[in-house]
Amino acid sequence: MKAMEKLVNDSVVRYIGVSNYLPPLLDYARKCLSKADIVSVQNRYNIVEREAEKEILPYVQREGLTLIAWSPLAKGVVTGKYGPDNRPKADLRASDPLFMDDNIKEINSKLVPVIKEVAKYNKTPVQVALNWLIMHSNVVPIPGAKNSKQVEENAGSADWRMSEDDFTRLTKASN
Template identity: 30%
Template structure:
């Protein structure tokens, strides 16, 4: 496993991170989830990403049990706050009330005294940003989180938060967690340049485009049984935008490139996002241990300029770069 600094912070994280959005507590049974976490640990992954909302808070609890007995100092545990976790009007958003209550609940479920990174899961347009940042700063001062990050914030939102933090003496954001893949490159225009300037690292999710870049979805054919496209627990709506014959045909043309490098399609996709120097880690999920072992082989892979050009020549006509300037579809994770 290779390790990278998270932005310009001193925190080092495994460049392959394990995430449990659509698996723990939802898509797979707990024994299988524990087996995937053990496989991740065996392969050298030390960074684990979750969120309070995943599987209605169950994902955090499953991850906490799966990591029980591990040396805490050897792990980097990330979670998030924003989406509703209860029926009340204050069970959502980035108000001080919700942040302070949510961090305590997350720590209980994760069975830990602190998280390494606490992330704002979306931007809250209904709460003053100063209130949100002060609450996050207090979470850090209380030792409940070591660093603060954001997920799916626009460049202008990140810039506004950095300005306020500097003016008020708060801890600065050190990470951004956006969607990023060969097919979805929205962050490249504005988020990445700002982040490079300000010392923010990207922890990217869906580097395999919800499984589409594995090549398992074929043009003109129905999705394989049991795949994310047939999942009714949150995955099918995310993957559906890629299930168009022009996209799938282009993806199939990546297979010879992967084969020439001795990589699987998934490994090529994960390695591709890691070529971006602003990416600190790529999050991979898994419902089976062998998926973890396959994806982790992308760590340390270097794709030379000729390979990157071959990939672009194939995939460029179907790449999404600027869907209305939004960081990503306003959905989970």
């Protein structure tokens, strides 16, 4: 943290961010800094995997930091394009719990249909899943993309907001 602060003081970087920290480690890291502060924490957060809501999201909202949500599309699962007979092949996702039979079946039967319904605003499931994250204050998702078409679609998640009713429906389906 001292070395990071030196980079800020020397104008090599403007800000300090960390990844996969929980509040106790974050508090400790922040205490090691004198003038600079940590501005962002990059942890996993998506409409399927919501463990960030237990500790780190309330922390960043209270302290005015930003939660950079990694794997915000649950590695593509929120699109509904994958299933037990159609898993991503030859890639790290093959062994991810998200793609295990019971999990992918449950996500596809209980959550994806609601995501698709909310996509009624002429949006796509990807845009709805990212917008659900943006509806939380202090959250910025960083979706991965394989091609420029996906980049454009993902960027289309930012300039609108779903209704509170839709947000609640999605959250309930995710619960």
